[in-house]
Amino acid sequence: TDDRTGTGLALFPPAFRWGVATAAYQIEGATAEDGRTPSIWDTFSRTPGRVHLGQTGDVACDHYHRYAEDVALMRDLGVDTYRFSISWPRIKPDGTGPVNPRGLDFYDRLVDTLLAAGIDPMATLYHWDLPQTLEDGGGWTVRDTAHHFAAYAEAVYDRLGDRIRTWTTLNEPWCSAFLGYGTRDQAPGRAEPASAFLAAHHLLLGHGLAARALRAAGAREVSVTVNLTPVSPRDPQDRHDVAAARLVDGLHNRIFLDPIVYGRYPADMLEHTARFTGLDHILDGDEELIGAPIDFLGVNYYAPTHVAAKVGTPSSDRFPGTEGVEHPDPDLPVTGMGWPVEADGLRRLLVRLARDYPSTPLMITENGAAYPDSAEDGRVADAERVDYLRTHLLAAHQAIQEGVDLRGYLAWSLMDNFEWAYGYDKRFGLVHVDYDTQTRIPKDSALWYSGVIGRNGL
Numbered sequence: 001t002d003d004r005t006g007t008g009l010a011l012f013p014p015a016f017r018w019g020v021a022t023a024a025y026q027i028e029g030a031t032a033e034d035g036r037t038p039s040i041w042d043t044f045s046r047t048p049g050r051v052h053l054g055q056t057g058d059v060a061c062d063h064y065h066r067y068a069e070d071v072a073l074m075r076d077l078g079v080d081t082y083r084f085s086i087s088w089p090r091i092k093p094d095g096t097g098p099v100n101p102r103g104l105d106f107y108d109r110l111v112d113t114l115l116a117a118g119i120d121p122m123a124t125l126y127h128w129d130l131p132q133t134l135e136d137g138g139g140w141t142v143r144d145t146a147h148h149f150a151a152y153a154e155a156v157y158d159r160l161g162d163r164i165r166t167w168t169t170l171n172e173p174w175c176s177a178f179l180g181y182g183t184r185d186q187a188p189g190r191a192e193p194a195s196a197f198l199a200a201h202h203l204l205l206g207h208g209l210a211a212r213a214l215r216a217a218g219a220r221e222v223s224v225t226v227n228l229t230p231v232s233p234r235d236p237q238d239r240h241d242v243a244a245a246r247l248v249d250g251l252h253n254r255i256f257l258d259p260i261v262y263g264r265y266p267a268d269m270l271e272h273t274a275r276f277t278g279l280d281h282i283l284d285g286d287e288e289l290i291g292a293p294i295d296f297l298g299v300n301y302y303a304p305t306h307v308a309a310k311v312g313t314p315s316s317d318r319f320p321g322t323e324g325v326e327h328p329d330p331d332l333p334v335t336g337m338g339w340p341v342e343a344d345g346l347r348r349l350l351v352r353l354a355r356d357y358p359s360t361p362l363m364i365t366e367n368g369a370a371y372p373d374s375a376e377d378g379r380v381a382d383a384e385r386v387d388y389l390r391t392h393l394l395a396a397h398q399a400i401q402e403g404v405d406l407r408g409y410l411a412w413s414l415m416d417n418f419e420w421a422y423g424y425d426k427r428f429g430l431v432h433v434d435y436d437t438q439t440r441i442p443k444d445s446a447l448w449y450s451g452v453i454g455r456n457g458l
């Protein structure tokens with residue numbers, strides 16, 4: 001086929017974007033500098049028992065001070081795109097109200113440094129660091145937060161819109177809503193299923209309002225990133241297993257995808273939501289707002305999901321209302337997170353998205369794996385990560401061959417960083433970070449990935 005040269009290379013389309021991703025709280029540190037106020041992650045990480053060894057993002061990778069060195073690492077990798085996030089409490093210390101110019105100055109410097117290195121900056125406006133003052137007023141369970149988010153998005157655009165082409169409103173609203181408000185796994189650490197559904201709606205509304213505001217202000221590319229997983233029934237012939245898979249697919253994927261792409265919640269998900277919250281929080285016109293046009297959908301993929309029906313199984317906290325659904329061990333190899341590895345899950349997911357949401361171009365905005373790497377004599381031999389990336393890139397390539405409009409691939413992550421509730425224990429980076437010295441060492445996977453980028457294929 002066209003993509004294969006005589007050398008047997010799986011080549012990607014000529015305009016395919018190659019990059020790496022990070023998030024503000026995971027790398028920046030400097031949590032009390034230049035007028036930044038606490039976010040829900042500062043509060044959460046200081047709450048005993050929430051984060052591994054009580055670790056926090058106070059210093060993290062010290063990227064706030066070392067961003068120039070980090071941009072140089074990216075230039076050496078050869079990436080054309082860098083996905084980073086902007087810290088809301090740096091920009092609006094009260095969550096709402098006046099902007100803090102010193103907070104914007106940091107991203108101004110970062111963006112100029114990226115552009116000078118020939119790297120396209122792609123900004124995510126919300127990667128989980130809600131200003132604590134807004135959480136004190138109810139956080140994402142209240143409607144006002146969506147409006148505050150849109151106002152914050154506009155303020156960032158005012159300052160950086162002349163240089164940032166690609167904007168992403170939210171990162172992974174499923175995690176914010178269900179892990180933040182439903183299970184206590186993430187900030188703000190509430191375990192209230194009803195709140196999780198309220199949060200999901202207000203996050204989506206915030207996305208729609210912000211997308212509309214960005215577009216009106218002149219943004220060239222607007223997107224949102226969701227974490228998706230293909231959900232497979234243990235026995236595709238068993239109608240109970242199939243129904244279980246459809247429910248979990250609804251709660252993980254469709255409850256976000258349908259309103260974003262079509263401006264309409266799936267009927268079964270409205271019914272499911274109503275069991276917890278009623279539907280009074282969904283006002284006339286909300287779904288249409290959520291369906292604001294996007295230029296592409298960001299997809300974060302890490303692992304597949306396998307489910308089966310089993311009478312008497314209690315609901316999992318992550319998917320409220322899934323009594324009778326079990327999550328059998330899929331018997332696959334796992335990463336350092338314990339997450340199953342199945343590259344074909346990525347192909348299946350992309351093909352399904354192209355089938356069910358055909359007019360929406362896709363970009364993989366995160367994919368990667370944590371393994372317990374260590375540096376020896378200036379080298380990090382991370383063969384497992386290379387294998388993970390290689391098999392997933394081949395799966396993405398296969399999906400393109402099957403007709404999927406996939407625009408790019410961004411590896412998670414540029415460097416080891418604060419892995420949320422796991423602290424610094426889990427290493428997802430292409431670049432190793434020594435947290436005592438802040439020394440960065442590109443791992444074998446970084447060298448391998450830069451070869452892939454250079455050849456536009458593997």
Ligand code: PNW
Pocket residue numbers: 023026171172175227300366412419420428
């Ligand atoms: C994503 N889950 O988080 C985030 O966008 C990143 O900030 C994070 O570092 C990366 O993936 C690796 O974890 C997720 O439990 C966290 O299903 C948890 C889940 C999914 C994604």
